[in-house]
Amino acid sequence: MRDLRTLNKFRDRGSEMALWGWFDDSMAALGGYFHIPSKGTAFGLRVIASTAQNPEAQGWDHVSVSLPNRCPTWDEMEFIKRIFFLPEEVCFQLHPAEADYINNHPYCLHIWRHATMLVPLPPPHFVGRKELGVLGA
Numbered sequence: 001m002r003d004l005r006t007l008n009k010f011r012d013r014g015s016e017m018a019l020w021g022w023f024d025d026s027m028a029a030l031g032g033y034f035h036i037p038s039k040g041t042a043f044g045l046r047v048i049a050s051t052a053q054n055p056e057a058q059g060w061d062h063v064s065v066s067l068p069n070r071c072p073t074w075d076e077m078e079f080i081k082r083i084f085f086l087p088e089e090v091c092f093q094l095h096p097a098e099a100d101y102i103n104n105h106p107y108c109l110h111i112w113r114h115a116t117m118l119v120p121l122p123p124p125h126f127v128g129r130k131e132l133g134v135l136g137a
Contacts, residue, residue, distance in 0.1 A: 001049075001051050001052065001061040001084060001085055001086070001089070001113065002083075002084055002085065002086060003029055004028060004029055004030070004031065004032055004049060004051060004084075005028045005029050007032075007034055007083065007084070008028065010034040010035055010036050010047075011028070011032050011033070011034055012033045012034060012035045015033040015035075015046075016032055016033045019033060019048075029051065029053070030050065030051055030053055030054040030057075031048075031049055031050035031051060031054050031057075032048075032049060033046070033047070033048050034046075034047040034048075034049065035047075036079075036080065036083065038076055038079060040073075040076070041067060041076075043067055043068055043069075045065055045066075045067065045072060045076060045079075045080060046065070046066045046067070047063050047064065047065050047066075047080060047084070048063070048064045049061075049062065049063045049064075049084055050062050052113075052114070052115035059114055059115050059116055059117075060112060060113070060114055060115070061084075061085070061091075061112070061113040061114075061115060062110065062111070062112055062113075063080060063084050063110065063111045064105075064108050064109070064110050065077060065080050065108065065109050065110070065111070066105050066107050066108035066109075067107050068107065069107065070107055071107050071108075071109060072107075072109050077093070077109060077111065080111065081111055084111070085111070085113060089113055090113065090118070090119050090121065091111045091112060091113040092111070092112055092113070092119055093109060093110060093111060093112070094110065094112060
C-alpha cells in the first residue's frame, strides 16, 4: 500500500475527528478518511483506509469505498486501487460465506491485501485471452 501521507490533499480531518474522536499527524501513515473526487459523482468517493503497519490491522491493508446513494462501480474501485495500492500489488474484493456477511453501510465496497500472505490467482486463461484485448468496447 502507498504511504497514506502522500494522499493528505484528499484527507478529511473533520471526518477523522468524527469517526475516531482524534487526529494525530504521527498516525497519518497508518490510516485515515479520504474524500477522492471522481467523474460521475457529485459527492466524490469516500474512502477509509488502514495499512498493515497499523497495530490493529493484523497485517491487512484495507480500503472501504462508499457513496451516499449507490455502490461504487468497477471503474471507481479500480481507480481507488490505483490511488491507494502500488501497481504490482495484488488486491481483492471478497465475497464471504453468507453466515459471515457484515453490512454496516448499504453502498460500501472493500479492497483487501495482506502484507505477507500471497493470494492465489487462477491461471490467466481462466479469465480471458490477453491478445483479444477488450471486446465490445
